[in-house]
Amino acid sequence: MIDKTAQILKALGEPTRLRIVRLLKERELCICELVVVMDMSQPRISQHVKILKQAGIVRERKEKQRCFFSLDDRLKVGKLISMENLMNTNIEIISELQAEGTRLQNIDHNQQVIECRNQLEPVSI
Amino acid sequence: MIDKTAQILKALGEPTRLRIVRLLKERELCICELVVVMDMSQPRISQHVKILKQAGIVRERKEKQRCFFSLDDRLKVGKLISMENLMNTNIEIISELQAEGTRLQNIDHNQQVIECRNQLEPVSI
């Protein structure tokens, strides 16, 4: 029980994973999209997403050869993360997330891989 | 910014520290009380409390040779932790905390050290 809660908080307590969760809070994304947006190696993203999944934070939907991930609504992590306004400085986060959302508008899941890979530029959140 | 949030979540994402935070949510406690209640070595407690302090979760009040710690209200971590009801199973936590609170009634901060050390029995949260 306490360990489950700790597991969730620990999974969220790592910058890369926290960034992934914030992105997934905006919309469902697949690994290759995360790779492009976050400008990190594919194994690195996969490994972090796996940890989020093990903690029950994220759920998976397979479509063709892609795996789309989104926040698991059963856990109200999205709400918890938006509770970052419980923390001191929160205004920046929100504006950053909004900027992020704008960048993500460019992602079109029906487009080809090459476009997924080349159309986006790395974003720092 | 993201790192600060991650730091807070990471500090909370460790079972021993989460137990400490839950205890401090009940009341202000000093190291030696935590040592007795949690039945752990003093360095272990001190080191974990230090991490909570560095994350800004906990604040310190010195009184004589003792250091009392409490949740820093500026960070609404108490609220975040009670948000464990955002997680799946939460009823047990609450009853556990209530039991814990009962145990802690025994602590009298004005009593002598020997009593602080001997009067309490270890509690598993």
Added chain:
DNA sequence: TTGTAATATAAGCCAATAGTTATATAATGA
């Protein structure tokens, strides 16, 4: 003033973690 309590911290040990590169697998599409 001396012993003891409360606390902090250092050193060392082992386990866990985050990253890399390399490779495997499975689906797609030419």
Added chain:
DNA sequence: TCATTATATAACTATTGGCTTATATTACAA
């Protein structure tokens, strides 16, 4: 079928983390 894409995973390395024991520091209190 064959090259390519998407993903997972293994093997390895370097760093961090949690714990212990030992020791230092400070404040009482006898």
